[in-house]
Amino acid sequence: xxxxxxTREPPTHRMQHHFHRILLGYHMNDxxxxxxxxxxxxxxxxxxxxxxxxxxxxxxxxATNPKDLDRRRMLRILKEKARHGAQIHPPDSKLxxxxxxxxLSPPHPELDESFEPLLMALQKSRWIKPGxxxxxxxxxxxxxxxxxxxxxxxxxxxxALEDWIRGLPTNSKDIDEVExxxxxxxxxxxxxxGGRSMERSSAIATATDRINSVTxxxxxxxxxxxDTSLLARALPTSFEVPGPVLAAxxxxxxxxxxxxxDISHSAFAQNSLSSRIMNSNLNPAILKxxxxxxxxxxxPALHPxxxxxALLKVRMAQGDYSRGMEGRPIWEIWGGVLARERWVxxxxxxxxxxxxxxxxxxxxxxxxTDSSELDEYKTYIHALSRHPQSHTPELLGALLHLxxxxxxxSGLSERFNLALFERxxxxxxxxxxxxxxxxxxxxxxxxxxxxxxxxxAAGRRLIAETARG
Amino acid sequence: xxxxxxxxxxxxxxxxxxxxxxxxxxxxxxxxxSEKIVGHLMSKGGKSLAGLIGRFDxxxxxxxxxxxxxxxxxxFDNYLARRKDGGARELLPSAGFAKIWLANSAPTKLVDGxxxxxxxxxSTPPALSRFHAALFSIFADELGEGVLxxxxxxxxxxxxxxxxxxxxxxxxxxxxxSPHLLSSAFDCALVQLSLSLFxxxxxxxxxxxxxxxxxxxVHLLVSVHExxxxxxxxxxxxxxxxxxxxxxxxxxxxxxxxWEYLEYVRAEFGEQEWVVCLAFGSL
Numbered sequence: 001x002x003x004x005x006x007t008r009e010p011p012t013h014r015m016q017h018h019f020h021r022i023l024l025g026y027h028m029n030d031x032x033x034x035x036x037x038x039x040x041x042x043x044x045x046x047x048x049x050x051x052x053x054x055x056x057x058x059x060x061x062x063a064t065n066p067k068d069l070d071r072r073r074m075l076r077i078l079k080e081k082a083r084h085g086a087q088i089h090p091p092d093s094k095l096x097x098x099x100x101x102x103x104l105s106p107p108h109p110e111l112d113e114s115f116e117p118l119l120m121a122l123q124k125s126r127w128i129k130p131g132x133x134x135x136x137x138x139x140x141x142x143x144x145x146x147x148x149x150x151x152x153x154x155x156x157x158x159x160a161l162e163d164w165i166r167g168l169p170t171n172s173k174d175i176d177e178v179e180x181x182x183x184x185x186x187x188x189x190x191x192x193x194g195g196r197s198m199e200r201s202s203a204i205a206t207a208t209d210r211i212n213s214v215t216x217x218x219x220x221x222x223x224x225x226x227d228t229s230l231l232a233r234a235l236p237t238s239f240e241v242p243g244p245v246l247a248a249x250x251x252x253x254x255x256x257x258x259x260x261x262d263i264s265h266s267a268f269a270q271n272s273l274s275s276r277i278m279n280s281n282l283n284p285a286i287l288k289x290x291x292x293x294x295x296x297x298x299x300p301a302l303h304p305x306x307x308x309x310a311l312l313k314v315r316m317a318q319g320d321y322s323r324g325m326e327g328r329p330i331w332e333i334w335g336g337v338l339a340r341e342r343w344v345x346x347x348x349x350x351x352x353x354x355x356x357x358x359x360x361x362x363x364x365x366x367x368x369t370d371s372s373e374l375d376e377y378k379t380y381i382h383a384l385s386r387h388p389q390s391h392t393p394e395l396l397g398a399l400l401h402l403x404x405x406x407x408x409x410s411g412l413s414e415r416f417n418l419a420l421f422e423r424x425x426x427x428x429x430x431x432x433x434x435x436x437x438x439x440x441x442x443x444x445x446x447x448x449x450x451x452x453x454x455x456x457a458a459g460r461r462l463i464a465e466t467a468r469g
Numbered sequence: 470x471x472x473x474x475x476x477x478x479x480x481x482x483x484x485x486x487x488x489x490x491x492x493x494x495x496x497x498x499x500x501x502x503s504e505k506i507v508g509h510l511m512s513k514g515g516k517s518l519a520g521l522i523g524r525f526d527x528x529x530x531x532x533x534x535x536x537x538x539x540x541x542x543x544x545f546d547n548y549l550a551r552r553k554d555g556g557a558r559e560l561l562p563s564a565g566f567a568k569i570w571l572a573n574s575a576p577t578k579l580v581d582g583x584x585x586x587x588x589x590x591x592s593t594p595p596a597l598s599r600f601h602a603a604l605f606s607i608f609a610d611e612l613g614e615g616v617l618x619x620x621x622x623x624x625x626x627x628x629x630x631x632x633x634x635x636x637x638x639x640x641x642x643x644x645x646x647s648p649h650l651l652s653s654a655f656d657c658a659l660v661q662l663s664l665s666l667f668x669x670x671x672x673x674x675x676x677x678x679x680x681x682x683x684x685x686x687v688h689l690l691v692s693v694h695e696x697x698x699x700x701x702x703x704x705x706x707x708x709x710x711x712x713x714x715x716x717x718x719x720x721x722x723x724x725x726x727x728w729e730y731l732e733y734v735r736a737e738f739g740e741q742e743w744v745v746c747l748a749f750g751s752l
Binding site for chain 1: 484486487502504506563565566570612622640653664676677679681682730731732734735
């Protein structure tokens, strides 16, 4: 792509460059290799069904396999030509070692299927070059001008023959690829053209350097605590996490879940934050982690399920809230208030404009969350969020635990339903989120019991350890 | 079926975190293809968004989208006229083909909205979060605003059911290797799932993809018409005709999101980039 940009006028400024990028996304909608394939299937089906009076066919099964359609169309053509063909070929003429007359006069000439042996013989014969209709002597020599079969096939039938030959596997290994080979080069995955933007490759290089140093540490370090700290740094919220870090995250989870934890049922009913946590600058970090947890659940298979429904309600409560609050996610706003509170507790007053305070607080959050105190808990949440499929129940447990800290009647959010937010719907949002979590809890399938609690208990233990520390 | 698209689909749908780099490579190849289309449109001239590259203007861009919308409506009028004159169904000639068409739409429709699924992640920089919030509200709509019955995926599952198409669960290996689905049926879904993994670094592309996806295509109108004729539940498709409507629906939201984003970029970075480009040009 960079070459393409060089050969054209460089974009006059960044907005035009971003408009170009928007259009690249826009026109990705036009890349739809299935469209011509479906159109072809539709046309072929119409041809088939128009003249096909025999047994009903499993349309879905055959039509999703165009090769099969090509073959069926060929069988029908052969059937139609057979009677004449059987008489016209000399008695001793052979195709792939078999008598053409016999192949053309099967016991049930009214059935398309009777001509399978003929089609197979033709396919294997020297007359057909699989995959290459234009090089097949059957079309060129026999059916071409001057050939013995010139004029036997109509233009449409010739097209069917070409399609059939084109779809034949060129060797046994190709069978899977042929299905999609007809639309031209469209696979994309193998296509390495395009290059990367400079911006992107330098970002990747930086990230790779960082990750390499982290994984090197992980490999050689014998100290468990420093492992966790490194892991906490190496599992950022972006999606590009390299394999070794993921594996390390996985074994961190394994070790965490293998140690005995209190998973009594009452754990769901009561929860409280130590005052140390309540009043420390760790709050913003915890709040932000809730977003990480919620986001990790967004995998399409979960969407149309009762759990997905409840999760979306929880997330939407916050989405609504953030729309009302200048587009800032709720954890950042609360985090901002909390961070602010630490500095000027008395000063959540009415002197400066609300948004300024918030922005101030938000800026603070990013520096505060660098605190290593919460490393174990942070690592836990990030490691879980990297494995939404294998650890769905534990993830739910961790989310419910965290939400109970925030949204339970005695939870953190209660304290910040302040005059500052009078005109917003903070209480409404808090209620909606709490209700969503309760609903989520009710919907947990029985077979997840134990695992959900395990996720809950691990979160609780790690936070409690931080509070004691 | 060893097609790489099927494998990548399975890995992405099951949330395999190690699939990210393959998704990035896939996306890159699709963007390169898209670049060719854009280049072609630019050289062709005429009224298209690509014609505005280098001289973007929101009013002009919106005018082009408005014109495309009118063209879609009149194409549909023409279609209705052809049908009134006794013309045959055009998109779905038979119930049998409708099944095939629906089944092969499934990989895309069952991940409806997924390109937006990680918008509003906690890592979103504050400056961009208002765009993410707008995109997220479209995503929430796709998921029925938390009401399972109105979830678009549920609606599409109902359509499949009503047409008698049975497919395995989307996250099962049987789905991605289903012989009833063409390998190319996974392309759109892969674009969507791959985009979703880069909510920040590919934000412009996501905004653009969303803009394109939410425009009303004539085949959507035709599909509602013809599915109804075949006695197949068309709720999913009818839903998108109304929800993506041009004047206030997703199409409108998507367009405002794009124009506002560009305005933000202009205000925030316009001058700096100007300097960079001048330096670049003098090399």
